[in-house]
Amino acid sequence: MSGGTLLAERFEEQRPRLRAVAYRMLGSLGEAEDAVQEAWLRLDRHAEEVENLGGWLTTVVSRVCLNELRSRDRRREEELDTQVPDPVLAAPERDDPEAAALLGDRVGMALQVVLGTLGPAERLAFVLHDLFAVPFEEIAPLLEKSPAAVRQSASRARRRVKERAPVPDRDPVAQRGAVEAFLSAAREGDFEGLVRVLAPDAVLRSDGGALVELSRVLRGGAAIASSAAGFRALAPYARLVLVNGAYGVLTVVDGRPVSVMAFTVVEGRVAQIDVLGDPERLAALALPS
Incomplete structure (x- = not known):
């Protein structure tokens, strides 16, 4: 050699x-x-x-x-305040050694x-x-x-x-339950259901990159719940993935990713949502199969 x-x-x-x-x-x-x-x-x-x-x-x-x-x-x-880092995605159903090596056990999106x-x-x-x-x-x-x-x-x-940086729940069952409850309420337009799953002081950060109209910060569970109705149209295209080691949501329409949502769950409620909607950066991501 x-x-x-x-x-x-x-x-x-x-x-x-x-x-x-x-x-x-x-x-x-x-x-x-x-x-x-x-x-x-x-x-x-x-x-x-x-x-x-x-x-x-x-x-x-x-x-x-x-x-x-x-x-x-x-x-x-x-x-x-709207800047969101590149997410590391993995499928929930299988081990992803490369993602695990990149993240270790301490780097959630928050x-x-x-x-x-x-x-x-x-x-x-x-x-x-x-x-x-x-x-x-x-x-x-x-x-x-x-x-x-x-x-x-x-x-x-x-x-x-x-x-x-809120300290997230480490229990994957609790993480998944909160994210699925959020998705279910958003799909149904259930404002009260969203308020229940969101922490009162929850924060949503959205990074649209060049699409500045998609970049914003919402603070408070009620404010986030009021805006989540817009998710209903994309709900059929959303699926659970691991985002930086925690449960999140990837939305793909006609083979093209349109958003990644990273959830930080604290004590069973969603404390932070970080959304990447920048088309250029989304196109460069390695999507889990």
Whole structure:
């Protein structure tokens, strides 16, 4: 076996972790893949210098992601409350090792949304330390800060996550029951049924991309229930899927995905709904069969 083949095999062993780091950092599946590919290109040029392959690749991917986040920060004039990250979809009936490797057990859509509101340094510190157990001493050179300063960044991020990301029910039966109750009430136009399944302070976030008329934020169970009547026309085309590891809904019309709804269920009621309706991003998703 040639040295190049061996190196490629060792890189492929690291790919799932690298994609997971990049996705959590960027919230974009395409950009995550680009970051991993950039790491491979750099490894191909510097392979002889690398001693700890996993650590070196994680550092490279993190640097690429950090540069992208800083670039976004400069381009963005204001925070868009309607931004929804790319969802990771899987069929509920079967195991999906690739999706499981990408998500682990901690990245529901609610958490991924909050990660998108963090500044680049806070996001890097939180993702690497809290989600991947990278020591602060190894993160510090990436941010050109002391380990103590990185610890503070992670602590600030942790507080924001705790404040803004509801902790979902882990019981899949409870998740599925709440989502199915929401769908049933929406199909029937049952306002009272929707209010019962929605938490009083529930939030719905819809990202239509270039279709700005589809982008909005609704707050409160009654407000969301009032808007759900529009779902009746699409109800025949909706099916349950796993969205970032939790039950959600994929709607496909004539073979074309028109929306993905991610549900965060807390204590048996729907606390958050994140809807991706951006046609361009939907077309790029890998749909479960």
